[in-house]
Amino acid sequence: MKPTVLTVTFNPSLDKTVVLDQLRVGGLNRARQVRLDAGGKGINVAKLLHGFQVPVVAAGVCGGAEGGELTALLQKAGIDVDFVEVAGRTRTNLKIVDHSLQVTTEINEQGAEVNPRELQAVMDRIRANLDNATHLVLGGSLPPGVPTNVYAELIRNAKSRGIITVLDTDGEALKEGLAAAPYAVKPNIHELEQLCGRRLQSDAEIVEAGKQLLAGGVSLLLISMGGKGSIAMNEREALRVTPFPVTVKSTVGAGDSMVAAMVYCLLNGKPLSDIAAFTSAAGTITASKEGTQVSSLSEMLEHVHRVAVAPLQVTY
Numbered sequence: 001m002k003p004t005v006l007t008v009t010f011n012p013s014l015d016k017t018v019v020l021d022q023l024r025v026g027g028l029n030r031a032r033q034v035r036l037d038a039g040g041k042g043i044n045v046a047k048l049l050h051g052f053q054v055p056v057v058a059a060g061v062c063g064g065a066e067g068g069e070l071t072a073l074l075q076k077a078g079i080d081v082d083f084v085e086v087a088g089r090t091r092t093n094l095k096i097v098d099h100s101l102q103v104t105t106e107i108n109e110q111g112a113e114v115n116p117r118e119l120q121a122v123m124d125r126i127r128a129n130l131d132n133a134t135h136l137v138l139g140g141s142l143p144p145g146v147p148t149n150v151y152a153e154l155i156r157n158a159k160s161r162g163i164i165t166v167l168d169t170d171g172e173a174l175k176e177g178l179a180a181a182p183y184a185v186k187p188n189i190h191e192l193e194q195l196c197g198r199r200l201q202s203d204a205e206i207v208e209a210g211k212q213l214l215a216g217g218v219s220l221l222l223i224s225m226g227g228k229g230s231i232a233m234n235e236r237e238a239l240r241v242t243p244f245p246v247t248v249k250s251t252v253g254a255g256d257s258m259v260a261a262m263v264y265c266l267l268n269g270k271p272l273s274d275i276a277a278f279t280s281a282a283g284t285i286t287a288s289k290e291g292t293q294v295s296s297l298s299e300m301l302e303h304v305h306r307v308a309v310a311p312l313q314v315t316y
């Protein structure tokens with residue numbers, strides 16, 4: 001079967017990025033720039049993979065005028081979408097960029113409620129799309145009405161059909177999804193700390209926490225740490241990844257870019273050292289772009305040699 005990636009986003013968004021000279025909490029802020037992008041974890045992964053010329057279908061739900069705008073943005077970019085239309089409105093997530101500090105403050109809405117009939121329809125559509133998929137990427141938060149075991153159920157279904165599964169979410173959905181042992185996961189450090197219920201302050205502590213996930217059946221683990229880089233792990237080795245310096249415009253989509261680059265590497269049979277470097281390059285390039293714009297294949301390939309990858313001591 002030709003490799004085809006299915007991404008699932010139960011809670012997509014229109015990402016509205018507002019750039020301010022300086023965020024004044026409680027004061028009047030005048031935007032110096034505003035932009036609107038298609039967002040949501042699986043959707044961003046689909047944006048990258050489409051740009052990488054990997055066949056990809058973006059499944060999920062959308063609704064209202066915002067859902068129509070989201071679909072139009074993706075279709076204009078040539079991305080194959082298969083959304084179930086729901087009665088609620090697709091959310092708008094606000095991203096406030098403080099230009100002076102080069103930091104982004106995110107306000108993500110809860111998302112439109114999905115009723116049981118709509119949920120059944122989207123699950124049916126996802127299962128049908130799995131007939132043609134070799135890789136399944138499940139990403140993002142779950143809106144009201146979607147149960148927290150939904151990722152676990154889809155992972156089990158996909159695994160029984162020999163499909164490679166990748167999970168990128170947080171909280172209860174991550175915890176329950178991990179119980180189904182997805183092939184790969186990409187928590188950021190905060191998500192990993194939340195999962196472990198403790199602060200992880202050194203690489204050694206992070207690696208120890210990562211080993212627990214691998215012991216639970218995960219084969220590939222990427223732990224992202226914003227500007228501090230990432231750690232890539234599998235059952236044989238752990239690698240510390242340091243990105244190259246960039247002028248950060250918006251970090252939104254940086255984690256999703258790592259997930260897309262990971263899938264690209266899996267499709268191309270790359271070893272862990274390449275997965276470590278490619279994912280970091282893609283994430284870092286995305287962080288250097290305005291709004292939820294993402295790395296292209298040529299940008300990732302051009303800059304990957306600038307990523308530093310070093311082994312970490314681990315006893316397995």
Ligand SMILES: Nc1ncnc2c1ncn2[C@@H]1O[C@H](COP(=O)(O)OP(=O)(O)O)[C@@H](O)[C@H]1O
Pocket residue numbers: 187188189224225226227228229230243246248251252253254255256258279280281283284287
């Ligand atoms: N401030 C930054 N400077 C440079 N690179 C960054 C920065 N923030 C993110 N990145 C890059 O993007 C990757 C993912 O970012 P991170 O914020 O950890 O993910 P998530 O968006 O999932 O929270 C990082 O590992 C790094 O390569």
Ligand SMILES: O=P(O)(O)OC[C@H]1O[C@](O)(COP(=O)(O)O)[C@@H](O)[C@@H]1O
Pocket residue numbers: 011013015038039040041042044093108139140141142251252253254255256257292
């Ligand atoms: O579903 P969640 O967790 O609210 O996240 C959705 C948001 O995350 C993004 O997918 C970006 O995620 P990353 O910064 O982790 O790559 C946005 O496009 C979207 O607004």
